[in-house]
Amino acid sequence: MKLYYSKSAGGFYSSDVHATIPKDAVEITEQEHAALLEDQAAGKVIASDKVGNPVSISAPLPTQGYVNAQAKALLAQIDLASVRAIREWLAAQPNAPKFVKDHEASAQAARALIK
Secondary structure, eight states, rough: OOEEEEETTTEETTTTTEEEEOTTOOEEEEEHHHHHHHHHTTTTTEETTTTEEEEEEOOOOOOOOHHHHHHHHHHHHHHHHHHHHHHHHHHHSTTHHHHHHHHHHHHHHHHHHOO
């Protein structure tokens, strides 16, 4: 069995498993393969050097844009949960406006459709 790494595919190939090996694939030893997978399991990323040999590198830090998007998504979830709790509480009040009770009834009906 021969093992290969393809920079273009970003993956490993085995002559025993794959009928077609990408043209840019470089042959690697079983020991190199095992070490790369061990590094990947420890949180590293498998990349290629300039000639296409696989190397393990530290995972890149998330970009500020990614961090911002995650924070915005979390804030949206928190805001929705807060609005729902307030609407449910307000709709339960005896003197709640009709539109609040109507919105809560619509929300409950929509939630009942989710399976």
